[in-house]
Structure formats: C-alpha cells, structure tokens
Amino acid sequence: MSPSHPTTESCHVDPSEPDLETVLQRLENQLDAGPAPMSNLINVMRDTVLSSALRAFSRQSFSPEKRLNIVFVDSENTGEGAVDDGGPTREFFRLLNVELKNSQYFCGPDESKNLTLVSRAVLAGEYRNVGKMLAVSVVHAGITPSFFSERLYSLISYRPSLPVDIEEIDDWELRQMLHKIKNAETLEGAQEAIIEASAVWGMLGCSTYLRSLQERDVLVEEAARAYVEGRVKEAIEQLTEGLKTLGLGDAIKTYPEVMKPMFIGGSKPLEAEDMLELFRVNFSRPGSNRRRLENQTVMFWRDWLIEVGERTRPVSLGQILIFTSGADRIPPLGFGQKPTIQFLHPEDHGIRIFPEANTCDVTLRLPLHESYIQFRERMESGILQSPTFGFA
Missing domain, CATH: 3.30.2410.10 (Hect, E3 ligase catalytic domain)
Structure with a gap:
C-alpha cells in the first residue's frame, strides 16, 4: 500500500473521464443474471445481519458475480419470500451498511468514519470480507456506504491524505497526551510530556527526541498519523483488497473523484x-x-x-x-x-x-x-x- 502524505492534492474530475453512472453500469454488466447458486443463499435475521453476512461471505464457494438469494428468517425460522427479485437484496444491504457503520470495524462521527483496529479481526481476515460486502452492496444493489471519512477514502483510493487532527484519535488518553505536548509553552514542558507518554510513543514507533519547541507540532502530527493510519495499515490493506471484488477497487483507484460521492459526505436526503x-x-x-x-x-x-x-x-x-x-x-x-x-x-x-x-x-x-x-x-x-x- 502506498504511503500517505501530510497534504492533499487538489483533484478534479477530468472531463474525459466517464460519469458515475457509466462506471457503475460497466461494473453491473459483469453480473450473471442466471439463477443464484446455493452458495449465494444468505439466510438472515434482521437483528443479526452482520454476523449472517460474515458467514455467507466467508464461504469458499461464494460467487460475487452470481445472483444473490437473500432470505429473511423470522423467529419461527420460516423464510419470508420465496424468490429474491431485488427487494430483499436491497433491504439486506441497507441494513448491513447500517450495521457496518456502527460496528467494531469503524470509529468516528456518524458520517465520517475511520477504520479502527481489531487485532483478532485482522488475523481472521475480516476486513477483507468487509470490503467484499461493500463492493457487492454497491454493484448488486446500488446501496452505497456513504459514511467514510475523507482520510479513509484517500487511503483506499491511494490518494494523499490530510494532516491528522488530534480529535480523530479515538483513544481519549492518547488525545490528552498529544494535547499536553502540543500546548506545552516550553521545550522542557514538551519533553516532560513526551516522557510521560513514552510507553505509547514506543508502540507507535515514533521518535521521542525533541530538539526545539518548533519541532513539537511535527512530532505530534507524526504520532497522530501513526495511530490513525499506521497502526491500521494491515486492516486498510485487507479492506482495499476486499473492495477489488467485481472491479470496484480498480474503479476507485482509476476514477477517485468520480467514485467519491458514494463513500463520503453522508447520504443525500430524499426530497x-x-x-x-x-x-x-x-x-x-x-x-x-x-x-x-x-x-x-x-x-x-x-x-x-x-x-x-x-x-x-x-x-x-x-x-x-x-x-x-x-x-x-x-x-x-x-x-x-x-x-x-x-x-x-x-x-x-x-x-x-x-x-x-x-x-x-x-x-x-x-x-x-x-x-x-x-x-x-x-x-x-x-x-x-x-x-x-x-x-x-
């Protein structure tokens, strides 16, 4: 994965690039309109949508390009609806996107989520399946995950990311440490604050050496970026790999500004x-x-x-x-x-x-x-x- 940089390049849609509808139509054209195979049967209850999805998307025989068959099961374990002609699929992915947004995999404001680190989920490859779910959601159902932060979208599209705001850090204790360093009025005060945070500093792999007060902001930015981006590097790589399902990741990388409205800015309210x-x-x-x-x-x-x-x-x-x-x-x-x-x-x-x-x-x-x-x-x-x- 290419490293991020502290500034964001100005990026505008090239008039020669296709529009969003054209790109999505190309992706949709890959889908097989034939009957759904048994491996693509997703049995789901509405209060456990995410766990149902993880089981289904983890199947070795799951075929993203094939039709899906979503069956909602009620408390008596009876199927709701015999054939999925689109309605259950849209409902499933709408609920799944809500659960993903509020899940352990993401953190931050409701419509500006960064990735969070769950070590056991990384070991199990779950972020890869999260990316696959989002790709299938977009291409099969047109349900888009409009909750990514600018930073997260920059990372999955291989674009330079913005400087890190301390408030993006979801760890309260680390936030307070960084604020103390940043607000120190003397070199000695900043050094003392760094020493207090030395245990965390070591885990982030950041230098604890401060030669002048002027270097303080650079050091704080380095530590904040290491926490927000560096520590979730493997999770980001898995998510990005999963998003390559059905060609969505390549489309994001090739047309980052065209695809951007589907991932950030929140959902446009219906009028x-x-x-x-x-x-x-x-x-x-x-x-x-x-x-x-x-x-x-x-x-x-x-x-x-x-x-x-x-x-x-x-x-x-x-x-x-x-x-x-x-x-x-x-x-x-x-x-x-x-x-x-x-x-x-x-x-x-x-x-x-x-x-x-x-x-x-x-x-x-x-x-x-x-x-x-x-x-x-x-x-x-x-x-x-x-x-x-x-x-x-």
Whole structure:
C-alpha cells in the first residue's frame, strides 16, 4: 500500500473521464443474471445481519458475480419470500451498511468514519470480507456506504491524505497526551510530556527526541498519523483488497473523484420532488369512475408527500421508500424497472384500507379513501405498523 502524505492534492474530475453512472453500469454488466447458486443463499435475521453476512461471505464457494438469494428468517425460522427479485437484496444491504457503520470495524462521527483496529479481526481476515460486502452492496444493489471519512477514502483510493487532527484519535488518553505536548509553552514542558507518554510513543514507533519547541507540532502530527493510519495499515490493506471484488477497487483507484460521492459526505436526503418523479402511475380508462377515484388518490398522494417532505408527519420519505423498495434512497442507477403506483379497487382486491407494496418490482398499491385525512392516516399507519418491508 502506498504511503500517505501530510497534504492533499487538489483533484478534479477530468472531463474525459466517464460519469458515475457509466462506471457503475460497466461494473453491473459483469453480473450473471442466471439463477443464484446455493452458495449465494444468505439466510438472515434482521437483528443479526452482520454476523449472517460474515458467514455467507466467508464461504469458499461464494460467487460475487452470481445472483444473490437473500432470505429473511423470522423467529419461527420460516423464510419470508420465496424468490429474491431485488427487494430483499436491497433491504439486506441497507441494513448491513447500517450495521457496518456502527460496528467494531469503524470509529468516528456518524458520517465520517475511520477504520479502527481489531487485532483478532485482522488475523481472521475480516476486513477483507468487509470490503467484499461493500463492493457487492454497491454493484448488486446500488446501496452505497456513504459514511467514510475523507482520510479513509484517500487511503483506499491511494490518494494523499490530510494532516491528522488530534480529535480523530479515538483513544481519549492518547488525545490528552498529544494535547499536553502540543500546548506545552516550553521545550522542557514538551519533553516532560513526551516522557510521560513514552510507553505509547514506543508502540507507535515514533521518535521521542525533541530538539526545539518548533519541532513539537511535527512530532505530534507524526504520532497522530501513526495511530490513525499506521497502526491500521494491515486492516486498510485487507479492506482495499476486499473492495477489488467485481472491479470496484480498480474503479476507485482509476476514477477517485468520480467514485467519491458514494463513500463520503453522508447520504443525500430524499426530497419530495424525488419521490414525485420516481413513480409511473397505472391509471384506468379516462372518464371512468375508477379513473376519478384514482385521480383523487394521486392528488392525496402528492399532497401527502409534500407534508412528509416538510418533516411534519410521523413518517419520513425514506421510510416510504423502504416500504416500497427495501432501500432508503434511490440507487445511483435507479431501480431495475420504473417504480409503479397501482390502486386497491374494492372490486379487484376486496376492501383494503392500508397501502401494500411489492419491493421486488417496486410497486406501491394505494388505498382509495374519500377524504385526504383518511388517506393520510391509513398510509402512515400502514407503513409504521408494517414489517421492515412488505410483500403483497
């Protein structure tokens, strides 16, 4: 792995480079559309997603380029859904990314995570599997890990990294030691602080020799970088190797600025406009009574999305999308087919007052109600009381 440097080069997207959608489409084109092999069957419970993933991705026969078959298992050990046509896969990787972000492998602010060192995980090669999971998540499901720090992304893309801020160090005691050295007003005070930290200094492999007060900041930076980057070098190498799955790592290295939005900056929040533009509506014949009811329901739907987008309702736009698709944001390449709105006419389905969804083909079926208040209450109640995602 190439060493990092204390400054970051200015990097802009070359106009001759492909855009993100083009790169992702090339990666997706490698996938085998045939049936999922048994080795790619992932049995998972929603409260143990990460451990389920580690077992599956550790199989020697696991084939990243083959189709996945995700089966959520309830407390009675019965499978939920017979065939995975995309919805369970999106749901699985959405939950997996959340668990990974909050796992022992990462540390730091919620949307700016660095890698942390777990020695036994390094020995077991778990960081390699973490990278593989993230690569498969991006290419198979379009679910992106938007929680990397600038530093971590620089390291996996072989770019120079920023100077280390002491606050990036997750060890409180070491942070205090470095602050004491950095804030020392005399050479003697700085040397005393270094001596106090000599045990840690030795483990980091840093020099304890300070010739002048002017060298203090350089020494502190060296120690901070050794902790934040140097000590996790092997874990970074494993993660980077895992990310090479399906060619994602090579794409990151070749087009670092193009790929960067998928890894850092947090997820772009959904807006009401996004949801309004996302769906195609399957209307009945113009002029029919069915069409009148459908027009009214679409009007209610659009007004409700605006309210939800204003964050004045008990549900979020992300929850609506999860209910409909299994994903909490629109994948970079969109969904495999245009999401569709259908209607629950009593003569077709019986009396159905709550929304229904098929997350595989991303179909949302809206109930028909005479008043907006009824529609809004039934939509919110149905989504909030549903399982994590619903099949019709």
